[in-house]
Amino acid sequence: MWLIATAVKCPLRRRFDYQVPEALVATLSPGMRIRVPFGRRETIAVTLDAPRRVDDGGTARAYRPLGEVLDDAPLLDTELLASLKWAADYYHHPIGEVVAAALPTALRQGEARNAAEQPWLHITAAGRAVIDTIARRAPAQARLLARLAEGAMPRSEAPREQAKALLERGYCEQALPAPLATPPPPEPGAPVALTAEQTAALAGLPWAGFGVTVLQGVTGSGKTELYLRRIADDIAAGGQALLLVPEIGLTPQLLERARERLGGAVIGYHSAMTDSARLDAWRRVDAGEPLLVVGTRSAVWLPFRRLMRVCVDEEHDVSFKQQDGFRYSARDVAVVRARAFDAPVVLGSATPSLESLHNASTGRYQLVRLDVRAREAPGARLHVVDARGQRLRGGLTPDLSRALQRHVADGGQALLFVNRRGYAPALLCHDCGWGASCRACDARMTWHKRRGRLLCHHCGAQQAVPESCPACGSATLRAAGHGTERVEEHLRTLLPEARIARADSDAMQRAGAWDTLRDEVLSGAVQVLVGTQMLAKGHDFPGITLVGIVSVDQALFSADLRATERMAQLVTQVAGRAGRGARAGEVLLQTHVPDHPLLRELLDDGYEAFAASLRAERAAAALPPARPLALLRAESAAERAADAFLEAAAGVLRARGAEALGPVPAPMMRRAGRYRAQLWLQADSRAALQQALAQACVEIEALPAARRVRWGVDVDPADTL
DNA sequence: AGCACGCCGACT
DNA sequence: GTCGGCGTGCTC
Numbered sequence: 001m002w003l004i005a006t007a008v009k010c011p012l013r014r015r016f017d018y019q020v021p022e023a024l025v026a027t028l029s030p031g032m033r034i035r036v037p038f039g040r041r042e043t044i045a046v047t048l049d050a051p052r053r054v055d056d057g058g059t060a061r062a063y064r065p066l067g068e069v070l071d072d073a074p075l076l077d078t079e080l081l082a083s084l085k086w087a088a089d090y091y092h093h094p095i096g097e098v099v100a101a102a103l104p105t106a107l108r109q110g111e112a113r114n115a116a117e118q119p120w121l122h123i124t125a126a127g128r129a130v131i132d133t134i135a136r137r138a139p140a141q142a143r144l145l146a147r148l149a150e151g152a153m154p155r156s157e158a159p160r161e162q163a164k165a166l167l168e169r170g171y172c173e174q175a176l177p178a179p180l181a182t183p184p185p186p187e188p189g190a191p192v193a194l195t196a197e198q199t200a201a202l203a204g205l206p207w208a209g210f211g212v213t214v215l216q217g218v219t220g221s222g223k224t225e226l227y228l229r230r231i232a233d234d235i236a237a238g239g240q241a242l243l244l245v246p247e248i249g250l251t252p253q254l255l256e257r258a259r260e261r262l263g264g265a266v267i268g269y270h271s272a273m274t275d276s277a278r279l280d281a282w283r284r285v286d287a288g289e290p291l292l293v294v295g296t297r298s299a300v301w302l303p304f305r306r307l308m309r310v311c312v313d314e315e316h317d318v319s320f321k322q323q324d325g326f327r328y329s330a331r332d333v334a335v336v337r338a339r340a341f342d343a344p345v346v347l348g349s350a351t352p353s354l355e356s357l358h359n360a361s362t363g364r365y366q367l368v369r370l371d372v373r374a375r376e377a378p379g380a381r382l383h384v385v386d387a388r389g390q391r392l393r394g395g396l397t398p399d400l401s402r403a404l405q406r407h408v409a410d411g412g413q414a415l416l417f418v419n420r421r422g423y424a425p426a427l428l429c430h431d432c433g434w435g436a437s438c439r440a441c442d443a444r445m446t447w448h449k450r451r452g453r454l455l456c457h458h459c460g461a462q463q464a465v466p467e468s469c470p471a472c473g474s475a476t477l478r479a480a481g482h483g484t485e486r487v488e489e490h491l492r493t494l495l496p497e498a499r500i501a502r503a504d505s506d507a508m509q510r511a512g513a514w515d516t517l518r519d520e521v522l523s524g525a526v527q528v529l530v531g532t533q534m535l536a537k538g539h540d541f542p543g544i545t546l547v548g549i550v551s552v553d554q555a556l557f558s559a560d561l562r563a564t565e566r567m568a569q570l571v572t573q574v575a576g577r578a579g580r581g582a583r584a585g586e587v588l589l590q591t592h593v594p595d596h597p598l599l600r601e602l603l604d605d606g607y608e609a610f611a612a613s614l615r616a617e618r619a620a621a622a623l624p625p626a627r628p629l630a631l632l633r634a635e636s637a638a639e640r641a642a643d644a645f646l647e648a649a650a651g652v653l654r655a656r657g658a659e660a661l662g663p664v665p666a667p668m669m670r671r672a673g674r675y676r677a678q679l680w681l682q683a684d685s686r687a688a689l690q691q692a693l694a695q696a697c698v699e700i701e702a703l704p705a706a707r708r709v710r711w712g713v714d715v716d717p718a719d720t721l
Numbered sequence: 722a723g724c725a726c727g728c729c730g731a732c733t
Numbered sequence: 734g735t736c737g738g739c740g741t742g743c744t745c
Contacts, residue, residue, distance in 0.1 A: 008744080010722055016745040039744040040724060063745055097722090707741080 001056045003063060004028055006045035008038055009100040009108070013092070013697055018066040020051045031074030031081045033110070035067035042067065044110055046076065046099050048085070075113055076102070079340045080303055086336055090690070092630075092697050092713040093326045101326050102301035106279040111156050115283055119155045119174040121163060123148035127171030141165055148172055191229065191261065197370055198222050204368035205230055206344045208308070212335055214315075214360050217370025218350040218576040220540045224254065226370070227311040227346060228261045231292050235265050239308030240285065241292045244330055246317035248272050248296055249514060250537060254313075255294050262292055269295030269302060297322060297330040300337065307341040310334045314537065315347035315356060316569055318562075321718035329716060350576055351569040351607050354615055355716075358625035361615075382575045382587040382603060386594045387551075394490020395482030400548050400588050401494055407586070408498045408527050412545030416487065416530045417574060419554060421504040422457075423449035423486045424479030429469035431476060436466070440673040448506070449485055459672035487550065488530045495528060503531030536573045547578040549589045556596050559667040561623065561720040564598055565614060572607045624716065628686045630693060631717050632679040632700075634663075635671075636709040642677045645705040650679055652699045658683050658692035667721055674710075678720070 002020040018036055020028060028034075028051050036045045045066075076084065076099075084102055088095040100108055107113070127145050135142040144162045147153065155163055155174060166172045194202065198221075205213055205226060217223050231241040243258070245251055248270045258266045269281050281302075285293060288305035295302075297320060312320070312331050320331040331347065338345045347356055347365070359365040390397040395418070396404075407414050426444040428435045436445040438456035445454035447465065454463050468475045479486065484504045491500050501507075501517055508514050520526045521541050529535065555567035571589065578585025593599065602610040619626035632649055634642040646663035653660045659682045666676040683689035693713060700706060 003745085006745085010744070012722095012744075014745085018745065036745085038723090041744095043723095045745095061745075 001054055001063075002051045003054050004034075004051045004066065005048045006034065006036065006066075007048055007095040007099040008036070008043060008045045009096040010038075011094050011097060013094050013701055015048055015095065016045065017063055018045070019063040020066060024066075024069060025051045027069060027072070029074055030078070031076035033070040033075055033107075035070065035110070037064050037067065044070065044108060045096075048081070048095070070110055071113060075107065075303075077303065077305075079337070080301070083333065083337050083340060084301075087326075087328055087333060089694065091326065091328050091715050092693050093328075097326055101298070101328075104278040104282050105275045107282065111279060113283070113286070115280070119176060120152045121148055121155050121158055121166075121172050122152045122175055123172050124170060126169075127166065130171060138162075138165070141171075145171060191232070192225065194225065194229075195222065198226060201368050201370040202226050202229060204366070205346060207233070208342075209344060210339045210342045212338075212345045212347060212359070212365040214352050214356045214365050214367045215346050215348040215370060216350065216352055216367065217348070219573065220542075220576070221350075221371035223313070223348040223370060224257065227313070227348070228258060230309055230344075230346075231258075231311070232262055234308035235262060235290045235292060237308065238290045239306045240288070240290060240304050241309040242299060242302070242304070242307065242311070242334065243292060243294045244299060244310070244312045244320065244334060245294060245296060246314050246319040246537060249534070250313075250539075251294055251296070252515075253539075258292055258294055265289070265291040267291055267293055269293050269299040271296065271298065300330040300333045304337070304341070307337065307343050309343050309346070310338045311346040311348060313348050316349045316351050316353040317537070318566070318718040321716075323718070325712070327712065327714045327717075329718075332716070351572045352611075354565055354611060354618070355625040357608075357611050358615060381578070381585060382571075382589055384594045384599075384603060385588050385590045387590050387592050388594075394487050394494070395550055396487070396490065396494075396548075397590055400550075400590055403546055403586065403588055404491070404528065404548065405495060407546040408495055410545075413521070413524065413526070413541070413543045414528045414546040414548065415535060415541070415544050415574075415577065416491075416528065416548045416550065417535065417570075418482065418484045418487050418530060418532060418550045419552075420446070420457075420481075420483045421485070421506055421532055422446035422455065422483035423489075424483055425481040426479075427454065427465070427477055428480045429471060429474055429476065430478050431474035432469060432472040434469050434471035435480075436463075440670070442668050442670045446483065447479055449479075449489075458668065482550070484530050484532060491528055491530065498527040499525055500528045500530065501526045503529055503535055505532070505534065507531075508534070533570060536570055536577075541577070544578050545585055547574055547585070547587045549574060549587070551590055551592075552599070553592050556593060556599065559721070562718065565611070568598075568602050568607060568610050568614075571602060622682070627682060627684075628689050629717065630681040630689060631714040631720065632660075632681060632711065633676070633714055634678070634709045634711040635674040635676040637674055638708065639675050641705070641708045642675050645703065645709045645711060646677055646679050648703050648705050649696070649700045649711075652703070653679070653681060653692060653696045656692040656696045658689060658696065678714075680720075 002025050003017045004020050005015040005017055008016045030047050030049050032047045033044050084098050088098040128149060131142055131145045141162045144158055215223055234241045245254060251268050251270055255268050267281050286303045293299050293302060312334055315331050321329045335345050360367040385397050385399045387397050404414050424447045426435050427447045436454050438445055438461055440461055441456055441458045443458050445456050448455050452465055454465055484502055488500060488502045503517060521529055524543055552567050555563045575587045578587050601613060634645050636642040643663050650660040661680040663677040663679055669675060683692055
């Protein structure tokens with residue numbers, strides 16, 4: 001008897017074996033889609049190995065036979081399949097879900113691999129004639145005919161049985177659709193001249209061969225130009241390249257720029273694209289077309305054939321780490337895939353992650369600096385505003401307010417960072433101290449004054465703003481703290497003549513809102529821009545002369561292991577944002593803890609020095625990046641279930657040689673009505689942690705307590721909340 | 722995750 | 734007397 005191991009999309013860390021009919025043994029190879037019975041339903045599985053022969057008589061169980069084979073050649077080639085298996089092992093995630101993450105929805109549902117191979121259904125004259133007559137005997141067929149009467153459709157989108165029946169009766173026929181006319185690619189633009197620094201840095205980026213280069217340079221220093229230089233050569237050589245960006249918002253600008261330089265051989269790939277657009281992009285990559293993909297996280301799973309280079313822009317950004325389910329790091333997967341293609345990797349950032357700096361210090365990665373300014377302490381142009389004892393208005397100290405007035409009066413532009421959206425992070429009763437809290441989370445509701453609602457930023461719950469205190473009836477409910485809305489409101493009274501705009505996820509709801517705003521800032525129409533972190537990511541506004549950071553204090557005292565490094569990255573990125581045009585820039589950072597040692601070090605000695613001592617601190621505490629860390633996360637609706645599960649899991653893990661700390665409750669214990677806790681897992685080496693987890697996961701999955709919780713492994717966590 | 726089976730409450 | 738609640742169990 002022949003069996004084949006497959007991946008099925010379901011949360012079990014197991015392969016599923018199916019019996020292969022003798023006739024299909026020769027046609028099946030790893031990486032093909034097959035239709036299989038699974039429990040009481042039918043689904044599409046992906047083969048993980050070649051069929052294997054097993055002793056017929058000794059088989060303890062009956063295997064179910066596979067159904068249709070959907071591909072005549074592997075959909076996932078050896079390299080991609082190996083990378084997926086690596087990821088399933090490394091992140092201890094079920095292989096079926098890992099494979100599913102790598103395939104566009106359409107392919108997961110059985111869509112043809114190549115657009116050209118996909119037949120369309122066209123109605124025939126005979127078909128048109130019988131729509132009404134068959135309506136009684138075969139209503140489903142009649143419905144399909146009626147649809148086809150309005151126009152042809154891909155066979156894969158039609159119900160299979162009915163399509164088959166109509167074809168047999170000659171009521172419709174199969175044909176390929178007319179090929180879409182593809183516009184000729186525009187001629188690549190002329191490369192712009194490089195600065196001396198860029199030329200030097202470019203020399204440090206390898207042409208070919210696997211190796212990881214950390215390219216450290218502030219935003220606007222021309223990292224992108226360096227990526228594109230190398231990529232232009234790759235594409236000219238008939239190769240493919242991947243440029244990973246942290247978020248969708250950044251892709252349009254980059255796409256535009258890449259197209260100017262590379263002509264038509266540039267495509268985007270991100271979650272905001274429609275299924276069919278993603279499928280289209282997938283097919284072009286699969287066809288081996290020489291091109292550059294500019295994409296977010298999921299683009300790292302595209303079926304590259306001739307990958308010659310990977311560039312990761314803003315590599316420190318936590319968005320490269322998936323924050324739920326299959327918690328992979330696209331940056332790290334990119335390195336794994338590049339290694340398989342023997343292709344070079346560039347990790348670009350003004351503020352490289354601690355892991356990348358760690359790898360550079362051990363010699364695994366190469367460090368190349370682009371801009372001299374990157375080595376400069378942000379403090380050189382950054383002034384600390386001591387907020388202690390100051391009278392704050394709209395969350396701003398008099399110093400910051402005056403600076404804003406001065407810059408606007410001088411015709412400058414200002415950028416103001418506020419770390420929370422909404423009007424105020426809490427609504428409190430002035431008389432009894434009651435505060436509006438979320439029913440489902442251990443969190444305060446945020447007051448959104450414009451919308452007149454209280455919103456929970458953790459679960460999305462909404463409620464009306466109470467007129468009076470629900471606890472004591474007092475009418476004096478007061479806003480506590482400052483969000484972007486409130487700062488904006490204050491600025492309108494502080495600077496009545498100025499044009500003020502707000503950039504946060506609330507204000508950017510409408511499609512195109514960001515493009516409009518960006519143009520208004522670039523044209524100088526907007527004088528003051530208030531916004532959240534979203535402003536810190538990669539956008540270049542040369543007219544900005546003043547940058548204000550309203551507070552970083554929260555991050556300094558956060559329970560999250562990585563809060564301080566993120567704060568340092570934000571401050572450094574932001575500080576690099578002022579005065580890049582002709583004018584000198586000014587950066588003001590407001591804080592109640594001007595003497596905080598980490599903040600001082602960042603401001604006085606710069607990001608690199610800060611990162612070095614943070615790494616030393618981590619090494620002393622045996623934490624990442626010096627020592628590997630994984631979390632076992634669990635959440636449950638019942639208060640005790642998550643803890644009980646983690647207790648049991650801790651026992652299993654300890655028996656397997658991992659150090660397990662906890663269960664520690666998450667800082668916000670209850671979120672969206674679920675109780676959350678985690679186990680911190682460590683071992684002396686990555687291999688040891690890996691092995692302990694691999695063995696333990698199988699046992700943990702079988703634990704009775706596991707069925708009562710939602711759980712998952714988080715290897716190299718981006719946060720510990 | 723699906724999906725079905727199974728055993729207890731408010732409806733035709 | 735049935736529709737339907739979600740607990741429990743299984744998926745090659």
